[in-house]
Amino acid sequence: MNRMLENLKCAICLELFRNAVTIPCGHNFCQECIERHWQGEEKKKYECPKCRKEFDEKPILNRNGELSEMAEMILAGDAGVPSSPTGLPSQSTRLCERHHKELDLYCKTHRICICSICSIQQCEAHKKMTVEEAKKIMEQKLMKQSKEVDHQKQRTEQKITELQSNMDKRRNLTEQKTKWILDKFNHLLQSLEKSRQSTEKLIEGEGQRLSAQEQMQLQQLEEYAEAMRAYHVKTNALFQTQDDVHFIQEAQSIEQPQMERSDVPFEMDMKLDEVTNLLSRILGLTGALEKTTMSEESQETKDGAEGPPSSHTTRTSAAEAEVFRPYYHPLSFDPRTAHKYICISHNDQKAEHKLITPSSKGGLPEEPERFEYCWQVLCKEQLEDGRHYWEADFSNPWIYIGVAYKSIERKATMEMKLGMDAVSWCLEVEDDRYSAWHNGEQNKISHREKFKRIGIFLNYHDGSLAFYGDGRRDKHLHTFHHAFTEPLYPAFLIGEDVSVTLK
Missing domain, CATH: 2.60.120.920 (SPRY domain)
Structure with missing residues (x-):
């Protein structure tokens, strides 16, 4: 069982496979691990972390479905594998697959755990440290990241609360302003309609009143014109008489026609000018x-x-x-x-x-x-x-x-x-x-x-x-x-x- 369990582990993270992929040399790794490993390559060639075979171009990663499914079954607890309190396989049984030695060193260059033989044969020129030291460094890094994440989480939650509050305030304020604006529009429309009706009545009423005044003035002017024509007829006939006494007597009885001033006021025009302005x-x-x-x-x-x-x-x-x-x-x-x-x-x-x-x-x-x-x-x-x-x-x-x-x-x-x-x-x-x-x-x-x-x-x-x-x-x-x-x-x-x- 332990041998089978070791075959289901990634040589980079030493954990059960997560989305196992196979590279051309036949070795399997977690897809995320091998991609992260190759990102750290200093040379242009790509190297297998296990057999050190080099590839001129980045290999195509083919998913290994069987290994992925078996690893997922074990992680789910279906295989009955003994585990640590964390739910992951125990660290104490982790040995180097190639040399069956304890993985007590960490290669910083390849970012994998190695044994003492790997340290001499494959990673001699690489920067290394003990697994305990690497763990402490990573723990400190994770703790720092965790604090930053907690801080960002608090700030994000605070911003969410503030945004939700502002959204509520904005919504309420918008509703209030919208109601006020629409009420004013309705009032304005009603006021304009009343003004239109009153203006229409004003024009109609004033027009009738002015028309009546104009007709009355026209009649007075026509009567005045007729009186002046009669006046001219009388005076012209009187100028023709040769009898002085008769002229004097008749001239005293002729009165000059008088016309009372009754001009039609143009207040209507002034009111309409105000309306148009x-x-x-x-x-x-x-x-x-x-x-x-x-x-x-x-x-x-x-x-x-x-x-x-x-x-x-x-x-x-x-x-x-x-x-x-x-x-x-x-x-x-x-x-x-x-x-x-x-x-x-x-x-x-x-x-x-x-x-x-x-x-x-x-x-x-x-x-x-x-x-x-x-x-x-x-x-x-x-x-x-x-x-x-x-x-x-x-x-x-x-x-x-x-x-x-x-x-x-x-x-x-x-x-x-x-x-x-x-x-x-x-x-x-x-x-x-x-x-x-x-x-x-x-x-x-x-x-x-x-x-x-x-x-x-x-x-x-x-x-x-x-x-x-x-x-x-x-x-x-x-x-x-x-x-x-x-x-x-x-x-x-x-x-x-x-x-x-x-x-």
Whole structure:
């Protein structure tokens, strides 16, 4: 039985075979042991640990099923082999298979236990130690590893506990926030529906009331017109009489028709303007909300299809240009609107503020559309419907750039420059300071990077006007939200010694 048991042991680990494999020389080893043994080979050749036969290439390991099954049966206790308290075969009977001597040494080179004869014949030049010493070293190593594993196990269990706790907290917090958000959405939808119904009733009710007032005013005007026609008939007939006494008597009885002023108020228009402005702001907020909740892929698709894209270049990249191209609108300055100190050149693509007089230019023609006091100029093109994008370069950061209705005042003083009235919107650029202006209200912008190019994106339908430094989406400066009701004209106020070039 002992002889059979020895034949079922691996010559490397001296334990019963674990997944026994056979190499070409016919010897058997645990697959893990022989592979680990060959990993330690210093030479390129592979050597059998028992017979020392060398192989030029790493041998193919063939599984020995019979030895593996027999070893597994013994380990399972089916063969009735005496064992140590650990359940493994006793160490005291382990002898060298070749020399039948006690395995009392350990070869560090081949990482196997050997006898004294093996030490002289096969492992003379190798580093060796006693089995007891090797055991102590391995015990210390295993104890150290065991402590590290225990420490890692504790840390891992702690991390698992923390992660589970965080998962629970995150789940609870997400549920709370989701409930709050959905409740707010429902409330918002209900509020919007109520506002829509009340607006519809307002329009319908006010429309009927105004219609009745208009009909009444129309009737009064028609009666007044009829009274004036009768008045003219009487007076014309009286002018034909030759009897002075009759003229005097009849003239005293003729009264001039009087009409009480009953103009129809236009409060409805003011209320609807407020509604359209508020709706424009709401649309801007819902657009931002939609962008925030989009997936990254959907965001990229939407950016490419509906508006200016993100960019990480200092100027508009070729890829951005392709995306901007569908919205790019070529512009040109309108010399008829240019202040006398603003010179237009380069096929109306460049405007430059120079301290010159009209006489030095040979005189400027009188134009009702020319700005008289403000250093301003409009573009020829009117923008309405759809989306439009354009850019402007400037030599020095002292300009106002924006849009205006055609009705902007041309003879106003500098106090009523671009952005100071209700018909213009602009971005003020002064060094590295920026402000947005509309109707005299200033909105200071915290951005402090200095730009010499501004990109403008107008979505007329949605009522948004956005400004971007260097034409880059990530350099967004400001967006106006307004329900535009008239065509818009790109507009500029140009500081002294500053030139602006349309792109």
